[in-house]
Amino acid sequence: MLARDLQSIVLYDQEGKFVGIRRPNSKLPIDIDDTKIVILDAIGSTGLELKTDPGVPIVYAGFGALMLTNCISFVSHAQIWAVQDGTSVVGGKTNRAKVEFLEEMNRLLDQVPEIVNSSSARQS
Secondary structure, eight states: OEESSSSOEEEEOTTSOEEEEEOTTOOOOEEETTEEEOOOOOOOOOSOOOOOOTTHHHHHHHHHHHHHHHHHTTSOOEEEEEEEESEEEEEEEESSOHHHHHHHHHHHHHHHHHHHHHHHHHHO
């Protein structure tokens, strides 16, 4: 049997030879290999099944966390260190905008002598 559109069903015998076409509910019998067959109804079905997967929320949460950390990785941050043991040592590190960081460090270091001079003037 072969039903292309559920309106008509094509029937073949065991050797694959065409026997005839019948419509569901036509109540006309067809003889196949000495057996009378009447097509009463045709019900369509598919091999697809709807299922639920309990792990889907975990996968979506992991994907969301991945996207969040990806966005956070684009945030620029910088660190500045200063040590004063007889001589002053200043250093710094940044993950982005290295040229701007260097310029900002130079601006900060240009202001340091003024701060040191004003604090030493207060102490004396």
